[in-house]
Amino acid sequence: MSDHYVHGYSPVEATRLSRQANILSEFIHSNAVFAPGDRIVEVGCGVGSQTVQLAARNPSAQIVGIDRSADSLEQARALVAGHGLNNVQFQQCDASVLPFEDGAFDGAFVCFVLEHLADPEGALRELRRVLKPGAKLHVFEGDHGATIAWPDDPDIHRLVRAATQYQATQGGNAEIGRALTPLLRAGGFHSIQVEPCVAYADLERPQWVEQFTRHTFIDMMKSLRERLAGSGLLDERASELGVAALERAALEGTFSYTFYRAIAFRW
Amino acid sequence: MSDHYVHGYSPVEATRLSRQANILSEFIHSNAVFAPGDRIVEVGCGVGSQTVQLAARNPSAQIVGIDRSADSLEQARALVAGHGLNNVQFQQCDASVLPFEDGAFDGAFVCFVLEHLADPEGALRELRRVLKPGAKLHVFEGDHGATIAWPDDPDIHRLVRAATQYQATQGGNAEIGRALTPLLRAGGFHSIQVEPCVAYADLERPQWVEQFTRHTFIDMMKSLRERLAGSGLLDERASELGVAALERAALEGTFSYTFYRAIAFRW
Numbered sequence: 283m284s285d286h287y288v289h290g291y292s293p294v295e296a297t298r299l300s301r302q303a304n305i306l307s308e309f310i311h312s313n314a315v316f317a318p319g320d321r322i323v324e325v326g327c328g329v330g331s332q333t334v335q336l337a338a339r340n341p342s343a344q345i346v347g348i349d350r351s352a353d354s355l356e357q358a359r360a361l362v363a364g365h366g367l368n369n370v371q372f373q374q375c376d377a378s379v380l381p382f383e384d385g386a387f388d389g390a391f392v393c394f395v396l397e398h399l400a401d402p403e404g405a406l407r408e409l410r411r412v413l414k415p416g417a418k419l420h421v422f423e424g425d426h427g428a429t430i431a432w433p434d435d436p437d438i439h440r441l442v443r444a445a446t447q448y449q450a451t452q453g454g455n456a457e458i459g460r461a462l463t464p465l466l467r468a469g470g471f472h473s474i475q476v477e478p479c480v481a482y483a484d485l486e487r488p489q490w491v492e493q494f495t496r497h498t499f500i501d502m503m504k505s506l507r508e509r510l511a512g513s514g515l516l517d518e519r520a521s522e523l524g525v526a527a528l529e530r531a532a533l534e535g536t537f538s539y540t541f542y543r544a545i546a547f548r549w
Numbered sequence: 550m551s552d553h554y555v556h557g558y559s560p561v562e563a564t565r566l567s568r569q570a571n572i573l574s575e576f577i578h579s580n581a582v583f584a585p586g587d588r589i590v591e592v593g594c595g596v597g598s599q600t601v602q603l604a605a606r607n608p609s610a611q612i613v614g615i616d617r618s619a620d621s622l623e624q625a626r627a628l629v630a631g632h633g634l635n636n637v638q639f640q641q642c643d644a645s646v647l648p649f650e651d652g653a654f655d656g657a658f659v660c661f662v663l664e665h666l667a668d669p670e671g672a673l674r675e676l677r678r679v680l681k682p683g684a685k686l687h688v689f690e691g692d693h694g695a696t697i698a699w700p701d702d703p704d705i706h707r708l709v710r711a712a713t714q715y716q717a718t719q720g721g722n723a724e725i726g727r728a729l730t731p732l733l734r735a736g737g738f739h740s741i742q743v744e745p746c747v748a749y750a751d752l753e754r755p756q757w758v759e760q761f762t763r764h765t766f767i768d769m770m771k772s773l774r775e776r777l778a779g780s781g782l783l784d785e786r787a788s789e790l791g792v793a794a795l796e797r798a799a800l801e802g803t804f805s806y807t808f809y810r811a812i813a814f815r816w
Contacts, residue, residue, distance in 0.1 A: 428695045428807065432727040460699040460803050463751040474753050478805055480745035484730040536727050538745055538807065540695065 287328070287398055288449050289505050291353060296329045298501045303331040305493035309479040309541060310393055311335050314420045318342030320388035325377050325409060326350075326395030330358030336391055337367045345370045346387070348380070377405040382412040389413070393422040396465070400453030406469025413548045419471060421544040425459030428480075428540035429499075431531035438531075441524025444516035445506050451513060459542035471546035479543055484536040495532040499539060500525060554595070554665055555716050556772050558620060563596045565768045570598040572760035576746040576808060577660055578602050581687045585609035587655035592644050592676060593617075593662030597625030603658055604634045612637045613654070615647070644672040649679040656680070660689040663732070667720035673736025680815040686738060688811040692726030695747075695807035696766075698798035705798075708791025711783035712773050718780060726809035738813035746810055751803040762799040766806060767792060 289295050303310070314336060316322055320343040327333045327347030337345045347370060349355050355372045362370045375381050377399060390409055396402040413419070426446045431438050449456040458465070459478075466474045481498075483490035503525055510516040516524075531537045556562050570577070581603060583589055587610045594600045594614030604612045614637060616622050622639045629637045642648050644666060657676055663669040680686070693713045698705050716723040725732070726745075733741045748765075750757035770792055777783040783791075798804045 425697065427697050427701070428805065430692065430694050430727050430807070432731065434694070434724070434727075457701070460697050460701075460805060463753060463803055464699065464801070467752070474751075476749065476751060476753070476803070478747035478749050480747060480807065482743065482745045484741075484743060485734070486730060486741050486743070534731070536730055536743070538695065538727060540697070540747065540805065540807065 287351075288452050288454060288509070289502060291351065295505060296357060298497065298505070299329060299331040301493055302498040303335060305490065305498060306481065306541070307335055309481070309543060310422045311339055313545065314339065314391060316340045316343045316389045316418070320344070321346065321386065322389045322391060323348065323382070323387045323409070323412065324391045325405070326392065326398070327358055327372070328354045330361040332391070332393045333358055333370060334361055334365045334367060337362065337370045338365065341369060343369065347372045348375050348377070350374070350376050378408055380408055380412050384411055385414045386412045387414065387417060389417050390419045392420065394424070396421065397423050397449070397456055397458045398452075398454045402455070402458065402465055403468050406465065406471070410470040410548050415548055417548045419466075419546045419548065421462060421466070421546070422541060423459045423462065424456070424539065424541050426456040427460065428538070430538040431528060432535040433530060435527035435530070437520070437523040437527045440516065441503055441521055444510050444521075445503060447515050448506060448510055448513055459540065462542050462544045466544060466546045470549055472549055474544060474546040476542055476544045479541045480538050481541065482536070482538045483532070485534070491532050494539075495528070495537040499537070500528050500532065503528065554618075555719050555721060555776070556769060558618065562772060563624060565764065565772070566596060566598040568760055569765040570602060572757065572765060573748065573808070574602055576748070576810065577689050578606055580812065581606065581658060583607045583610045583656045583685070587611070588613065588653065589656045589658060590615065590649070590654045590676070590679065591658045592672070593659065593665070594625055594639070595621045597628040599658070599660045600625055600637060601628055601632045601634060604629065604637045605632065608636060610636065614639045615642050615644070617641070617643050645675055647675055647679050651678055652681045653679045654681065654684060656684050657686045659687065661691065663688065664690050664716070664723055664725045665719075665721045669722070669725065669732055670735050673732060673738070677737040677815050682815055684815045686733075686813045686815065688729060688733070688813070689808060690726045690729060691723070691806065691808050693723040694727065695805070697805040698795060699802040700797060702794035702797070704787070704790040704794045707783065708770055708788055711777050711788075712770060714782050715773060715777055715780055726807065729809050729811045733811060733813045737816055739816055741811060741813040743809055743811045746808045748806045748808065749803070750799070752801070758799050761806075762795070762804040766804070767795050767799065770795065
């Protein structure tokens with residue numbers, strides 16, 4: 283369980299995360315607006331793909347990005363510096379034990395993180411502790427269960443199911459999007475507003491085909507091939523068939539994937 | 550194949566259709582705006598659930614609703630009269646052979662219809678024939694493949710899969726939403742803009758739980774129980790288990806279903 287982040291820490295994955303952040307930025311950031319002077323914690327900031335957008339869109343807020351991986355934080359620091367942003371600090375720690383006092387933050391931002399945690403409810407409770415009463419929380423997570431392709435193909439279902447199972451063996455949940463409301467309630471938040479956001483690509487949306495279907499979703503599936511084979515969930519040949527079917531949907535058809543965006547407030 | 554409409558023609562179904570039209574009206578009608586004086590054909594208007602909204606939102610347009618069922622058109626006439634609308638006419642005919650001359654209409658509206666047709670591409674070509682060059686077409690269809698519940702349950706997947714298979718035995722396609730772009734291209738339309746619309750219900754959206762999860766989706770599944778059993782696809786006990794699992798998601802969890810909305814233009 284030393285590697286909770288199922289997609290790994292390679293330079294290729296960092297590039298994929300950056301592309302994902304760009305094509306999905308309106309979904310993720312359009313309503314992630316905080317007040318000037320607010321202190322915002324970003325849990326699981328990783329290599330900083332979302333941090334740079336959060337910081338640029340909230341220039342008068344102070345962002346504190348936390349992550350378990352020192353290497354990722356190193357990359358995040360370089361990315362933030364490269365963007366000329368000076369309202370971000372980073373701290374290495376685990377989401378389950380935050381090194382901050384109670385009520386230290388005015389808001390929080392959590393993107394593609396809960397899906398990787400063995401105890402997302404516990405992490406939300408710990409996050410709640412370091413938030414002021416009334417603080418606003420933004421969450422953005424995917425759900426593999428709403429992966430829809432045309433032409434449809436059993437090979438796609440096999441691959442996505444194996445990816446979901448693999449994430450479960452790592453303690454995560456690739457179908458967490460649908461569970462945000464009950465999770466946030468259990469974690470001590472109220473006035474929860476969840477909104478599904480569908481990333482949809484077809485022949486009339488070439489940018490989404492390239493940036494989302496190909497370089498976000500298919501690249502993610504490709505990055506899992508060895509791990510799926512190594513764990514006995516799906517052999518490499520079956521993974522390749524799934525990827526080939528996804529490539530056909532990208533080339534001549536349509537592809538949809540649903541994310542869930544939530545805003546909630548600390549009691 | 551005498552009964553293409555898999556949900557039947559009962560008064561209960563007419564009530565379900567009316568509720569469905571109300572809760573989904575913003576998705577379906579918010580951008581179905583036509584020019585004053587336009588002549589609009591609504592293919593497969595059924596009992597008029599969408600017709601009354603289309604006519605009320607486009608009071609200076611002339612709507613011609615067509616349907617194969619004389620009984621449904623009788624109900625549609627009564628509904629339109631009850632709403633005090635005087636810009637609607639009806640005509641009984643099949644979508645595959647429209648009794649209109651070439652270029653008779655300035656626009657078209659098609660909602661929950663292509664999913665029931667054995668040859669949706671042929672119907673689109675015939676519709677194209679009766680449209681003027683440049684005419685605007687609105688299409689709205691569902692896709693059972695993006696049915697997402699929490700708590701998830703294999704009984705839900707079994708029920709939805711059986712419903713999809715049953716619709717296929719009737720010549721239809723309950724997963725047609727994802728195919729709109731290729732279908733519309735093949736049917737002779739261009740500048741196709743498809744947008745997924747997710748009907749999402751959770752504890753913080755009680756109106757969606759009642760009007761959509763319960764009285765649109767679950768009621769639709771209930772209406773299919775006898776047919777699923779009669780066709781050997783799913784016995785009544787299994788259908789009941791699926792419905793019970795959906796009721797649990799309505800009561801304590803979340804439910805998502807994706808529709809696809811398209812605007813396209815006639816070459």
